[in-house]
Amino acid sequence: MTTQVALSNVGKTFPASPTTAALHALGPIDLELQRGEFFAVVGPSGCGKSTLLEIIAGLTPATQGSVEFEGRRIAGEAPDSIGVVFQEDASLPWLDVTENVAFGLRRSKLAKDERDARVRDALRLVGLSDFATSYPAQLSGGMRQRVCIARTLVMQPRLILLDEPFGALDQQTRLLMGDELLLMWRATGATVFLITHALDEATMLADRIGVMSARPGRLIDVVETNWPRERDSRIVERSEFGAITARLWKTLREESLKTIGRAVPKPAADA
Amino acid sequence: MSERRRHGGRNALLLVAALFALWQAIYWAVGDIALSSPLATLRYTAQLVTGEDFRMHLSDTMRAFAIAFVLSVVIGLLVGFWLGFDRLSGDALEPMIVTVYAIPKLTLYPILLLAFGLGLSAKVAFGVLHGTIPIILFTLGAVRNTRPILLKTAHVLKLSRPQMVRWILFPAAIPEIFTGLRVGFSLTLIGSLLAEMFASQRGLGYLLMNGIGLHNIELVMSVTLLIVVFAAAVSTLLLQVDRKLHRKG
Amino acid sequence: MKRLFLYRLAVVAGAIALLEIFCLTGVIDKITMQPPHLIARDLYRLLASGRMNGAIWKTSTNTLLALVLALGVGVVAAALLHRLRALRDTLDPLFATYYAVPVFAFYPFFIVVFGLGDLPQILIAFMLGVVAMIVNTLNGLDRVPPVLLKTGRIMRLTPIDTALRLTLPAAGPYILTGVKLAVAYAFIGIIGSEFILSRGGIGYEINFAYNNFDNATMYPLIVLILLASIAINTVLTRWEKTLLARRGAR
Ligand SMILES: Nc1ncnc2c1ncn2[C@@H]1O[C@H](COP(=O)(O)OP(=O)(O)O)[C@@H](O)[C@H]1O
């Protein structure tokens, strides 16, 4: 196991604007991602998860601490070999599915055959081969998100960041999408960093799960699942599944209560 | 919100100042032959508006405009509500009305002149031709886009149809209808003035064209200034009300 | 769909038939208007004779010139204003009340300054069209989803690629709305000013025919303008619809 991403003492404070005060949104955070692992992050909403992801992606600079990707410092520019799937639908409505997936490859010096082959493989991996000439508007939300995943995959990233990619989908679709994500993770060998608000999703998918505090978000727990690499959504039948999810919720409950503005209730006295 | 209001006011003032500065700059660049300076124009305007002649032209324009606007509102609301309720007619006619909006309506004016003769009624008809369309379109949209949940609520509350219109539909549609009235107001004014510019013996539009005939640049600029200031001022006022209604809605 | 088409057909055919009957029975007298079938015949003869080719050419080229100016200046100005927040805020009251001001009122002034040539007409048509273009392009730029721009950065697109391959297509439908309006306004501007005072063009010919009680020329030309304007508008609306349909609700 080698370290691929190293965050040390990373924090973010948004500067004050004419209408808002300065906001300490994140950190400090120390975290190392191992090459090839599946890491999930859970935390109350507004705790800085997306901000953390954007810092790793090089979309926004940290205001404190340092971020290294494969030994190089990231400073506010997106490095190659990092792919991102956002929560919002980022499919391009004026391009069909094939053109969407090939979008990032235009600039590369690949031969046309090679390019077409990559697009075909990615479409097969996300199960959209039959929709190659459809437009995003003709697809369901889950399929559009898979288009975005395929678009990321063709770039063959070594690190894939996903920001609540299934947040807008219904529960059954999410479970199935989770299965596909696991397949893709094994097939590509890439490192996956997944933000989710669904605790069961984190437990089902990840090797390790980071739990964040309310804003400013810090890591308050990191849970190892010890699942085998070959796994799918049927893992929910295992007894450890419930135990791990319960542990996550226990840690998160207090933090989540803080964000909805409630005082933390005292535990009821044992009867 | 009052913050925003103040910003809006400051921006408007800044803009007016900038436009006057631009005017003055062009005047310095071009000179007296083609342009009169802002100050000279204002002085001429002051003299113009106190004259007896001007009052006659103004009242002529205003009379045509007022009648045209009232007619536009009545026709616009009636047709708008009808097309809003009657799905088939609405779907069929709306694109046609939008198309009429895009044609150069000035070309139709000779027909109106032949039909109504040179005078007030042709001007009024032309103003109505401009003014009704936006009122119809906005009213139609407002009625049709009333949130279905409101209509269901009316149903659950067992309101009669007139009650439903009075208590639910109309209040819900008011902001959009007002937008239609605002645009209709401006377009009616534009229509009336255009009619006067093309063929008429009285009114501000006539005065403007007369200025060209007399090569009286000061007259042309003064009347243009008056028209622009009036239209912009009223439109700004209506826009404020419009925004307030939409914020509440 | 079919029902709507039939409805529209009935309205148009009904109106023409009614006019025809009124004209033939004398409810509308000959001096006011000729029956529609004669107008159609006259229009055909007028076009076949080639008598109006010069006027048609003049009006078309002037409209096109004004339109190209309005589109070019409009897009560039919108792109700049989108970045210059303060300037945009200052100009906002101007844009908000612009179409409430009779732009044609400036026409006499332009004639005084530039003389009675094509320039004042093109200027009026440009002024009418450019603001619709600016406002709609700005609206489109405002609505480009931020996530698309983030995607562009992840893919390390150059600024030009981002503008041409993400921003422009994403704002496309709104820009097209601007184009549609600018086309209509350019046409209205040219025809209108030809009509009010000019030395040539279709608007001028209509005015000339009107002054000479030449209904056999006036009505066909009016119909020609109506048909041209309806045709252009229909084509652009179609295009807009297919673009929007492909994109679904967005
Ligand atoms: N560009 C920004 N400027 C100011 N504050 C921001 C900005 N982006 C996010 N924030 C604030 O930072 C906090 C964390 O946001 P985010 O990372 O999106 O949270 P999460 O993804 O965990 O819900 C939130 O309170 C949000 O309002």
Ligand SMILES: [Mg+2]
């Ligand atoms: Mg987030």
